[in-house]
Amino acid sequence: MTTSTTPRRTCKAWTDPEHRSWAQLSSLTGQRLAEVSGRRDLIAVVHPGAPESAYAEFEPAKAEARFAPENLLVDEPDPARIDPRDYTDRCLHPAFAGAICHEAAHAAYTRLEFSNGDDPAAVHWAIQLEEPRIEHRLIENRPGDRPWLRSSMKHVLGPALVSRDEEETPKGAVSSAVLVLGRAAGGVISEREAALLAAHVEKVIGVQAYEELREVFTELFLLADDDTAGMLALGARVAKIAQDDGSDYQSVKDALRAGAGGSASAEAPGQGGQNGQGSVAVAVVMPCGARSVGDPPADGSNAPGDGESGGAQAQPGTDAQDGGSDDADGAADGLAALIIASVTETAVNAAQRRVKVLVVKERDNSDQQQAKKAAATVFPSGGGTAARHVRVADKKPTEEQTRQARTLLRALAAAQYRDEDRTTLRVTAPPGRPVMRELVRRASQIHAGTDITAKPWTRTSRRQVQNPPLRVGISLDVSGSMDPWMNAVASTGWALAHAVASPRLAGTVAATVWNGAAAPLIAPGKRPEKVPTPVAGGGSSGCPQSLYALDGALDLTASEGARVVVVVTDGDLPNRDEIQKATTHLTRAGVKVLWLKVRENGWGPKGAHVEYLADPANFGPLVGRALAKALTSA
Known part of the structure; x- marks a missing residue:
């Protein structure tokens, strides 16, 4: 008895890039791009061979995203039956869905413009860093798109998670780290999934360079979309870590020179196109920073997923394709195990959200412990006061201060109110x-x-919708140079405490003062009858303790609603790293930090909203607007 094998039938569209089914799929993909990016001017092109890269690419000048279905759609399905807008179809083709989300993220958040004088190596690595940055920005605003980004990332970069070349150069290792570990730092994949690659990269480039690279990732996600200078600075740091002298990027130099001359200038969305300095917005490619400009490295190593010998596509004649390598089999098994564990973790988390089950996970609680310790020191329990090293005079409120409290109360009540x-x-x-x-x-x-x-x-x-709760912490620098501001700031601090702690708002306020160390000014939950006015003098190193004390006393990082910390200082501070760490601890938990500096050239931490306070009389309106905005968005 003989058996005949029927070959798999291939849809005619796969042999004809101009088939009408591709036009239909391109139109539906464009609608999905518009939905994810929030832009209505985007064009999608989907057919075999559409992009120059292996998977997809976005060209800002044309507002055009191009996709390679031959590498994104498995088993050549009928394109006429695919609708990326439909959730079921996205589940059937998750890599394609992730590619769409990635290019939509470029359309929404990529605003880089490079100039002719920029270092080609810095430009190359800035484009690489842009890949995890825009995905992080997307899941910040659309967390539901994270599964699609994970699918496309693993489709292209999956082998990099489990198997690496032991003889890889620092340049190749850093490229993989930017594309994979950068996504782990940005929350697209978990640190556990990237653990094997992290250990490999640390081994190749060394512990010190690896820690420097992690610092780059931390700063990367704090940059604004149009901060080209910041991206170039980070790109230069990564180039130094990768031992990249920029000699391999001739086409980068050509593109930048062409941009300076006007022939290759591309206008990014929201930008003015070419400027007097020869700015050129470079097209970036999904999903792993495949080179949109620049030459492949001279050593022949390829970034994973660039459509060449690296990444998910094996070359003919290699062990990965022949199936004769135990290492390749082990890598595949390891990748399968990681994906299964990831899917299981996602399903369990979704089920826990539905039934509101709280699972305590292992995490670093050092900041919370430091906050509790600082709160116990600055605000002792039992309603007492700490041994103050800052003198405070309690004054009876004037008629103007009472009026200011009433004005703040009305403004904050209007912002807090939620209609049914x-x-x-x-x-x-x-x-x-x-x-x-x-x-x-x-x-x-x-x-x-x-x-x-x-x-x-x-x-x-x-x-009836419950009004969001309001928690406000005030941290006041009382070093000697702050003396002219004491009365104005103390007055507004009292007005805030009086307004927020009123029965109408039912909020909570606490205030600290600091010079060499922190001391209490207004205890948490108290509504002071008199205006506490500190006397300036002493050093200026107590800011971190003050911020942690406010967090511990008001439970800022573990609560919901509108949470604001207001810091008033001249910015001449000796322990900026400690202050940055405390500020990041607050902002990552959703606390708005309003940093008011009384000197124009004073320092302010990253992640905080920094304002120059030229006139003490503006303190009240500034704080009021910040609180109203926090309440409106809560």
């Missing part, structure tokens, strides 16, 4: 408001004997 939530539903039976058109339609359906689908009544349900 109204939902209008169409129903098939009363009670409700009749809709005549639907009544006629219902009568017609009854007369025709068809299924009744008309819903002739509308019903409105109302639900």
